[in-house]
Amino acid sequence: NAGVTQTPKFRVLKTGQSMTLLCAQDMNHEYMYWYRQDPGMGLRLIHYSVGEGTTAKGEVPDGYNVSRLKKQNFLLGLESAAPSQTSVYFCASSYTDRGGYTFGSGTRLTVV
Amino acid sequence: DAKTTQPNSMESNEEEPVHLPCNHSTISGTDYIHWYRQLPSQGPEYVIHGLTSNVNNRMASLAIAEDRKSSTLILHRATLRDAAVYYCILRGGGTSYGKLTFGQGTILTVHP
Numbered sequence: 001n002a003g004v005t006q007t008p009k010f011r012v013l014k015t016g017q018s019m020t021l022l023c024a025q026d027m028n029h030e031y032m033y034w035y036r037q038d039p040g041m042g043l044r045l046i047h048y049s050v051g052e053g054t055t056a057k058g059e060v061p062d063g064y065n066v067s068r069l070k071k072q073n074f075l076l077g078l079e080s081a082a083p084s085q086t087s088v089y090f091c092a093s094s095y096t097d098r099g100g101y102t103f104g105s106g107t108r109l110t111v112v
Numbered sequence: 113d114a115k116t117t118q119p120n121s122m123e124s125n126e127e128e129p130v131h132l133p134c135n136h137s138t139i140s141g142t143d144y145i146h147w148y149r150q151l152p153s154q155g156p157e158y159v160i161h162g163l164t165s166n167v168n169n170r171m172a173s174l175a176i177a178e179d180r181k182s183s184t185l186i187l188h189r190a191t192l193r194d195a196a197v198y199y200c201i202l203r204g205g206g207t208s209y210g211k212l213t214f215g216q217g218t219i220l221t222v223h224p
Contacts, residue, residue: 100146
């Protein structure tokens with residue numbers, strides 16, 4: 001099983017550019033999440049989804065949008081990238097709202 | 113927000129048991145205790161989780177104090193592959209849905 005796959009793995013953006021990060025899971029999980037990991041700050045929840053067609057805001061949603069048109073995919077969009085969005089982004093999924101999370105390998109994004 | 117406290121580092125010898133402690137004195141009644149581990153440039157890997165009772169799986173055991181203010185991750189026979197940063201995480205429920213409150217993590221070194 002592939003588990004959770006994130007694309008791309010690395011990206012450099014210029015300030016003001018837009019991009020979409022793709023997360024795909026093949027485990028039939030209902031719940032999907034986008035986090036960012038910054039030094040000394042652990043993982044912070046950006047947005048999450050409790051099922052196909054649903055999305056909700058997490059702790060740090062500003063500057064990001066998400067969509068879950070298909071159960072297996074969860075897209076994270078940056079409409080106008082800012083240097084403060086330089087981070088490592090992790091997608092995760094879980095079968096239930098109480099179970100363990102399966103994480104992807106991350107996307108390292110640098111905004112210059 | 114509920115926080116966790118872990119030792120910065122621990123060392124073990126291969127094939128010996130390892131007990132990784134975590135304090136979470138401000139845990140709320142809806143918080144699940146999750147443990148993840150992370151290698152450099154990789155996403156967190158789920159290890160185990162629990163709410164009130166001790167838990168066992170193929171990777172480890174989780175011992176939760178009766179007052180839930182502390183827990184211990186037990187690796188029964190450490191291997192070199194277990195060397196990683198271990199995070200004790202409180203997984204929020206209720207209005208804190210999906211929120212992962214990270215401790216600073218424990219760097220586990222396993223000696224051959």
